[in-house]
Amino acid sequence: MFGEGILKGLAETARNFFGSFVSAERLTTVEYPEQRIAPFEAARVFPFLVYDGEDWLAGLRCVACQICEKECPPQCIFIEKSKDKKPDFVGKPQSYPMRFEIDISVCMSCQICVEVCPFEAIKMDTAFELSTGDRFGGLLLNLTQLAKPNAYYRQIHPTGAAEVDARMAEEMAKAEAKAKTATDAAAKAAADAAATKAADATPAAGDASQSRPDEESRR
Amino acid sequence: MSESQSHSAAAGENPEGRKPGSQNLVSQRPESQKLEGWNRPARTEPEADGQLLEVSMGPHHPSTHGVFRMDVALDGERVIRLRPVFGYLHRNHEKLGEGQSYLSSMPYTDRLDYFCSLSNNWAYALAVEKLAGQQVPERAEYLRVILAELTRFQNHASSIGFLIQEMGASGTPLMYAFREREKILDLFEELTGARMMCNYMRFGGCRVDASPAWLEKARARVAALPGFVDEFERLLATNEILMARCQGVGILRPELAVNAGVTGPMLRASGVGYDIRKVDGYGIYNRFSFRVPLGEHGDVYDRFMVRLLEMRESVKILEQALKEIPAGPVMDPRLKLRNFRPKPGEAYGRIEAPKGELGFYLISDGGPNPYRYRVRPPSLINLTILEDMCLGHSVADVVLISGSVDIVLGEVDR
Numbered sequence: 001m002f003g004e005g006i007l008k009g010l011a012e013t014a015r016n017f018f019g020s021f022v023s024a025e026r027l028t029t030v031e032y033p034e035q036r037i038a039p040f041e042a043a044r045v046f047p048f049l050v051y052d053g054e055d056w057l058a059g060l061r062c063v064a065c066q067i068c069e070k071e072c073p074p075q076c077i078f079i080e081k082s083k084d085k086k087p088d089f090v091g092k093p094q095s096y097p098m099r100f101e102i103d104i105s106v107c108m109s110c111q112i113c114v115e116v117c118p119f120e121a122i123k124m125d126t127a128f129e130l131s132t133g134d135r136f137g138g139l140l141l142n143l144t145q146l147a148k149p150n151a152y153y154r155q156i157h158p159t160g161a162a163e164v165d166a167r168m169a170e171e172m173a174k175a176e177a178k179a180k181t182a183t184d185a186a187a188k189a190a191a192d193a194a195a196t197k198a199a200d201a202t203p204a205a206g207d208a209s210q211s212r213p214d215e216e217s218r219r
Numbered sequence: 220m221s222e223s224q225s226h227s228a229a230a231g232e233n234p235e236g237r238k239p240g241s242q243n244l245v246s247q248r249p250e251s252q253k254l255e256g257w258n259r260p261a262r263t264e265p266e267a268d269g270q271l272l273e274v275s276m277g278p279h280h281p282s283t284h285g286v287f288r289m290d291v292a293l294d295g296e297r298v299i300r301l302r303p304v305f306g307y308l309h310r311n312h313e314k315l316g317e318g319q320s321y322l323s324s325m326p327y328t329d330r331l332d333y334f335c336s337l338s339n340n341w342a343y344a345l346a347v348e349k350l351a352g353q354q355v356p357e358r359a360e361y362l363r364v365i366l367a368e369l370t371r372f373q374n375h376a377s378s379i380g381f382l383i384q385e386m387g388a389s390g391t392p393l394m395y396a397f398r399e400r401e402k403i404l405d406l407f408e409e410l411t412g413a414r415m416m417c418n419y420m421r422f423g424g425c426r427v428d429a430s431p432a433w434l435e436k437a438r439a440r441v442a443a444l445p446g447f448v449d450e451f452e453r454l455l456a457t458n459e460i461l462m463a464r465c466q467g468v469g470i471l472r473p474e475l476a477v478n479a480g481v482t483g484p485m486l487r488a489s490g491v492g493y494d495i496r497k498v499d500g501y502g503i504y505n506r507f508s509f510r511v512p513l514g515e516h517g518d519v520y521d522r523f524m525v526r527l528l529e530m531r532e533s534v535k536i537l538e539q540a541l542k543e544i545p546a547g548p549v550m551d552p553r554l555k556l557r558n559f560r561p562k563p564g565e566a567y568g569r570i571e572a573p574k575g576e577l578g579f580y581l582i583s584d585g586g587p588n589p590y591r592y593r594v595r596p597p598s599l600i601n602l603t604i605l606e607d608m609c610l611g612h613s614v615a616d617v618v619l620i621s622g623s624v625d626i627v628l629g630e631v632d633r
Contacts (some may be wrong), residue, residue, distance in 0.1 A: 005457030012454040013391055028398050042427070071557065073323040108364040110326030110418045115426070116557050124412070 021153060041157055044111050044124035046104045049146045052089055056147040061121035068113035068122055076106035077113065089168065090175035104130070104216040105139040120164045125157045221318045271299070274614070278307045282385050282618040285628030289617065290603070296613045300607040305599075305631050312633035316592030321347055321422065323590065328579075329416040331594065332630040335374050337366045337407070338572040340420040345501060346579035347422045351561035356551065359424040360503045361544040366407070366419065367570070368533040372444060373400040374573035375484075375526040375533075376451070378625045382523060383455060385622040386464050392455060399447045401595065402440055403591050409433055422559070424550025434541065448530050456527065465520035469608040469620035472517065479604045483597050484529060484576025485624060488514035488521040496573035505537045506543075507621055519623040526625075530608070541624075557611030561586055574598050574625055598626040 020026040030037060053059035064081040078101040084092035113122050125148075132138030154161040277288035286307035292300035312331065316324040328343045329336035340362055348355065355363075380396030404414040410433055411417040411426070419426050429437075455461055471481070473489040486493055493512040496504040512528035514521030563585045569578035575597025582591040601624050609617045 002459060005459050005462070009454040009458050012450055016395070016450075028401060040409045040412070044412040067557065071320065071323060073319060073326050108326060109413065110329075111412065112323065112326060112418075116322075127453060140490065 035157060039126045039128075041159060043126045044109055044114075045128050046107055046109060046125050046130070046141075047102060047113055047122050047146075048125045048148045049100065049143070050121055050123055050150055050153050051147050052150050056144075056149070057096075058086065059089075060096055061089070061119050062097050062100065063088065063119055063121070064097040064100075065095075065118070067116050067118070071116045073110060073111055073112060074108055076103045077101070078103075090172055091179075092175075097143060100143045102141050102146060103139060104141055105135065114219050120168065123153055123157065123160075229365070276614075276617070277304075283621065283628075284381065284626055287621075287626070287628050287631065289621065291609075291614065291617060293614065298609050298612055299615065300619055301609045301617065303602055303605050305602070305628070308628045308632040310633060313592050313594060315376035317589055320557075320587050320590065321561070322556050324589075325421070326416065326418040329418055330629055331596065331633060332572065332574060332598065332627045333415055334377065334578070334627055335370045335573050336415055336417045336578060337363075337370045337411075337419060338570060340417065340571045341502075342568055342572065343579045344420040344422055344568075345570060345583050346566050347561070348566060349568050350581050351422065351559075352421040353554070354551075355502075356424055356548050357503075357545050358428070358547040358551040361431055361540050362425050362549060363420065363502060364504065364507075364540045365537060365544070366417075368537045369403050369406065369437075369441075371573040372530050372533045372537075373403045375530050376400055376447075378573075379388045379451070379526055381454070381524060382519075382619070382622040382625075383461070385618050387463065392451070395447075395451065395454070396510075399444070402443075406433070406437055406440060421550060421554075421556065423554045424548070426550075428549045434544065438541050441534060441541060444534045444537075445531070448501075448527065448534070452527060456524070461523075462520060464616075464619060466516075466518055468519045468612060468616050469623060470516065470518045471604060471608055475604060475607060476517070480600050481575070481604060483572070483601065483625075484522055484525045484603050485575065487511060488525045489517035490514055495569060495576055499569065499571075501568075504536075507539045509535050509610055509619055519619055522623045522625075537563060558587065560585060565591075569595070572597055574627070574630070575601055594630075596630040596633065598624075598628075598630040602626055602631060605614075 016026065050061050051057075051059035052061065064079055066079050066081065068127070069075075069077045069079045078099065079097050080099040082096045082098045084095075086096050088094045111124055114124055150161070150165075154165075272293040274291045274293060275288060276291055277283040278286040280288075283289070288304040288307070290300075290302040290304060291298055310330075312327060315327060325340065325343060328339040331339045339539065347353075347415040371609035376396040377393070377400050380393030383392040384390070407417055408414045411419040412428055471485065471489045473486075473491050476486050476489045477491060481489075482493065482495075490513050492511055492513055495501065496509075497511060509532045512525050512532065514525050552605060561583045564582055565580070567578055567580045569576055571577075576595065577597055580591070580593040581589045584590040605624065608620050612620065
């Protein structure tokens, strides 16, 4: 019969139309500003810099190694390295960024910077309502705008943050253990030295072997 | 060219196929219309009796899927000349790839065919893996197949939706297709972090592993996909208006398709059984049982049906892959992403992207960035025979034919 196919198709449309009244599965949209879907944990929008502790400048994980600046495909990151150094979370003196700017009008949210960062310093944000009236200054984020606490990172990416925290705690424990062995060794050496001074012997070889792996452990 | 017969009026005997109106357009074309190399002189002399109307369709025409222009010369309603003009979206993709590291090119490949970013990722990763001689872990191969087939499914669904929309059915089929695509994009977002610009695959594996929860969700979604294909088929496949508009329109002869290098559903709709998943067996495709649907007439309707059937085959592959996916790593942790310098050499990695053969050709001189980076885009090469398919048809059919090619301008212009 001519027109059978059309009728079949219309039956399908009717099924969908009336189905939306009885089946919640068929309602596929949400009324956006009022209703919101929570972003997925893996969601990524624009990068931000993670800091530990309260003081963002002191706790910034970024050491201005400029790897992300080099690897960024659209070249939207600008970093100026500091002249002086500050201690990082394990206490090793590291450079820090004097300026760290990301032009989010150029950024294409590819996450390459996050992948190449060896210090877990740059992570992807999930905030997406970022419209601004100032399209030049408003979209060029500087260090103060980019720095966000680790608590925020834990909140938006719980799984990833837990992994990073575990890895960093391990590293810190290792560094502390190394420092402890170093101080112990130094104390022992001092004691030994005092003892040798008294007993007139040479324990210097054991002291040197203790300190070398400690230096290696600090990147 | 037989000007007296429009496609719908030519109901005479046709030795080639069952449908009325199939014209052997290629053989009917005069010798003067054949391509004479790249610098073919512009044909200014009118080939019809009346005055020619030159219409510039595009670049801002909704039927052209982006910024693409067709310079059409019309005699009345019939197209007697059509020249595709592209380059409006040229982004210097290949030269950019030569100026930056291998890793940095990966997110740019998402932006070639932005409907199927995961297929593009795979083709590029395949080329670099060939170049560097890297092995891919088993689980990563399965994940790649799953994601590529999901990509193919959503691409074909929305491509059919766009095709029907260009026929005038504005809304319903496209919205149904997008409803389904949305569910697949949710899967992509949960796994890769982005809906369209996934940037997921890496040389030697995938970026992150899929959680068991994700795989469960994917299984549930895939189990619902055949229902959608059935619905789509009931909605469209036997619709008389659609059949009247599509059958016998835009016929592509298999000889011309092969000679022009057309690949993908376009070629298979013309009856040539060429699917790189079968021919090349890249990845682990030789482990799955699936069939390659072929058309018989090479018209718009066959292209539509081939896509519909391919969606069913994709679901078959997905079910097998999701059942068999093994545990294990998705990437060798010793592989380094930065300072990646493959040894000097060249490699061509190709996959069956939803639109055809997508290939990446790379030459390495041992440096951190490729010496030559070349993309073989299926959309561009499938577009080259647009004029041959459109000659003799009306303007409304030109829109339909260009829709059935399934182009994405990000890939055509690069």
